[in-house]
Amino acid sequence: MADREKRHLEIRGKRKKQIMSVALRLFSSEGYGHVSIAELAIHAGISKGLMYNYFDSKESLLKAIVEEGIDKIIQSFDRNRDGILTAEEFAHFIRSTFRLMEENKVYWTQFFGLIIQPNIKEFLKNSEMTGLIASYFDILGVYFKNMGFEDPMLEVFHLSVTIEGFALMMLFYNDLADIPEALFKRFEERIIHTYT
């Protein structure tokens, strides 16, 4: 009994992940509104009805995907929040952020491609991320002030804009030709160099 139940849960878990993974890819590349359940089912190799065994609706599937991504981000960034950053810590923070993105380039690119879609942005605004971002902005503001920057908030703005722009660039050019791996490294060092 416990055996059967365990297997069921395993199967459910796998299927759920599989559906979410396929959906993220399609939603990101085609746009949420342009992906039909039929298309999703074909790409996931399942029947049309099965999705509804795992998610209440198409929108609920979207929500699950977005929330999972937000959770991943929060888990990654929710450590060492004592609030004071040294130059070394700043460098480490930037490097580990890029490392995270690089390791799951496909996932994060797709995720980014998803959350910039109209109506989906709203999910973010109502999530914990808003607070998380604000607190990081504060920490960075203090750091830049301590480092002697004239206009710390402008630097915070510049840095975050740069990182978002980088993500957007990856999204745009990844379809055509991959961005050279080396660029990751050089770009990252360029940022660290500017701010330490």
Add this chain to the structure above:
Amino acid sequence: MADREKRHLEIRGKRKKQIMSVALRLFSSEGYGHVSIAELAIHAGISKGLMYNYFDSKESLLKAIVEEGIDKIIQSFDRNRDGILTAEEFAHFIRSTFRLMEENKVYWTQFFGLIIQPNIKEFLKNSEMTGLIASYFDILGVYFKNMGFEDPMLEVFHLSVTIEGFALMMLFYNDLADIPEALFKRFEERIIHTYT
């Protein structure tokens, strides 16, 4: 007769612009796929059928909007392409770019919100813009080299990423609370200062 015809064309022109303007706003905020012709007609104060007097289809309307935006960009940037930039010319180039964006903040924000949507990106890739951007990249590369930057292509990348990131930030935060006007100016000077 010629008079009547002229007035006729004038009216057509105005209607067309009005439809395109409303459509851009809706496509950008709701997402192309989520805007129905019925909704568009209501917001434009016309009947559903009338749209088809001006555009062959919904997609043709989209195309017209995107092409108009691309044309505007090309017209703005297609001057002084002798190819060699002085520091002063660079500063002027950055300033006039920001000025253009600032003056039509609403239009460009909407336009940006439109072209980052999946499937619509493709329009850009097949447009003249690709070549235009490439040529600007070349000019900037030469400029950065002349200015003694170690890795000119990285700087080009950084600059373009920054500007795209800025546009994205405007798109995201414009709904909630306007970005302070002053930031435009400070951000722009920050870029000029870095690269001159």
Add this chain to the structure above:
Amino acid sequence: MADREKRHLEIRGKRKKQIMSVALRLFSSEGYGHVSIAELAIHAGISKGLMYNYFDSKESLLKAIVEEGIDKIIQSFDRNRDGILTAEEFAHFIRSTFRLMEENKVYWTQFFGLIIQPNIKEFLKNSEMTGLIASYFDILGVYFKNMGFEDPMLEVFHLSVTIEGFALMMLFYNDLADIPEALFKRFEERIIHTYT
């Protein structure tokens, strides 16, 4: 302009009535839940989509039908409610009620067949009819008391039960073979005779 608008409204009105009429017939004979929009469309000689030009949903169509019936009933019975009934008035009340049912036997049989369906009953309970029925019960109670009946409320109950049962009988046997016209008359006189 006013002309066109008028014609539009005329067409809309006719179509709406036509759809409601076909829907009532099908809902009553097949059961609301078993009638598909496709089936309804075929029987009404229209396309599947057109129904949604006139009603928001299948349920909204149902609601319109039920409410129309309730309104008809209320209009028929909402006259002379001074509250005191003579034997003559009672006889007239019964006769005119039967006359109304007889004249639109098809409509009322279908309507009755609709409102006894599960879930649809609820519509009635929340309608004005509840109050109307209650007030008629009161009036009849007084009448039976004045006529010297031992247990007036029991008579009210008996009478209403009899009429409802008559409606149900019509619904059941109308499919197979029509109830003989004469029965209407004899049944009606039987009731009048019992209670005057």
Add this chain to the structure above:
Amino acid sequence: MADREKRHLEIRGKRKKQIMSVALRLFSSEGYGHVSIAELAIHAGISKGLMYNYFDSKESLLKAIVEEGIDKIIQSFDRNRDGILTAEEFAHFIRSTFRLMEENKVYWTQFFGLIIQPNIKEFLKNSEMTGLIASYFDILGVYFKNMGFEDPMLEVFHLSVTIEGFALMMLFYNDLADIPEALFKRFEERIIHTYT
């Protein structure tokens, strides 16, 4: 072995009854077409698949329920069919009928709520009940004739209509507030008094 088999059959029998009981309740209150197998399974505390171990299909389950009800009715009324009714026998017949309904008010109300649904009526028409009812009509006709009623068939009609109307009334008002128990008794005596 025979023991195990017996227990086996006992369990099967119980399960079957349980499923039928839950199904009758749901079919009656929600309408046959609106009850899904999933819903049924949840309310019966079994899995979706298990139902198919006991019944071939949803319709076959419905059929079993209706047939069981018809059987119960036939068993109750199939006695003393010598054909001639005295006044005393008539009174006893009415009383025992009401007693039967009263004792299993919930069951019969639900059953009645089921068989008046469109499409389900057909089951009755093709069942033995049609003949049974006809024969009772005959017996009652003779009885009323012997009792000196002017229009015996009208009385048969009136009586059956009254009883059906009573059942319908119970179905309608049972959800809201129970019909006072005393009414059963008084209503029954009222009928007996009229016809003896």
Add this chain to the structure above:
DNA sequence: AATGAATGAGTCTTCATTCAT
């Protein structure tokens, strides 16, 4: 030029039923 009734293909969703375990 302008309207909106009408169409029907396509979308999301439900659900009776099957089957491997």
Add this chain to the structure above:
DNA sequence: TATGAATGAAGACTCATTCAT
């Protein structure tokens, strides 16, 4: 016996597009 994952046909509903007026 019992489970629930999986299927696919069918249902409610949407919407780009056409066309008579």
